[in-house]
Amino acid sequence: MPAEQDDLQALWQRSEGDNMRFSVEELERKARSLARTVRRRNVIEYAAAAVAVVGLAVRAVLATTLSEQCGFCLVALGAVFVAGYLRRRGGVPACDPSVDTRSLLASYRRALERQRDLLASVGRWYLLPFVPGFALILVGRSVDHSCAALVAAVAGVALFVAVWLVNRAAARGLQREIDALGEPR
């Protein structure tokens, strides 16, 4: 082995660290804390979806026209569909120390590509499910408040376009991250 390699390795291995040591009790505590964090995050996600659906259901009951009632129900169904779709398609693989790094990077790459495609197609699976419900709500409101319904329609379209643009930009950001992972050479 050439001398400069040995020098490099020696240089690297000579460097002093903080000499960090952890007791098994500390590691147990940390592991429990990590598991709690994951559980809490899942509960919050489900609770947020449940609150949204219940809120929309209440609005459906309080609505004055059949069109609005159906509209709020459809929006609630759209929310359930979007939450389920995200749950099925949006996950990132958990760290598995028993696999080699190349396989792990490949699974991360696939997960990021999946997320990129998800963001790029947000119009189809995130915005479209809400369109029938919102349309029915607008039709219901236009009976008595035509001007307010027009403002709401314009605001709704603007919101949909903004969501679509933001997600397209996020998809481009994810592509940069996928590129940064590097193809195995």
Added chain:
Amino acid sequence: MRDAIYRELAEEFGASLERFASGWERDPDRRRDLVQEIHVALWRSLERWNGDCSRRTWVYRVAHNVAVTHVVRSRRNLLRSAVHLDELEVVGGTDPAEALDAKRARARLLAMIQQLTPLDREVVLLYLEGIDAAGIAEVTGLSASNVATKIFRLKRALGGEQGTRRHAG
């Protein structure tokens, strides 16, 4: 039993794991968190260790898998690491006075490591720990010949003790 094995491994590889963490995370606080995360993963993983590979390979796999996960989740770090080994080039001759300054030399080496793609970074870190090509291949999943090529590129890039990014057109 698991706790006893963990203590042995922590004693044997503790310093090495800290050096690894420095190759993956610049921020000192996050680096300490990363070291702890590696130790937690190592301790937990020993439940599944069945002796199919050596203890050393297992420890390095755990460490590198946790580190790669850390980098991928911390997008700030990932976007800074986009250079392959063959995109590094040697810069001029070395200043003998600087070469004597081990601290600065190590800082340069570390800066070079931290800009590499995750897989190349892992190969370099294992090489610097003195692991041979076959051992690196076992940890990373690359072929031994691919590892040897990468090490050759590393040696070439570090011929002047310093590598910088070549902006590919």
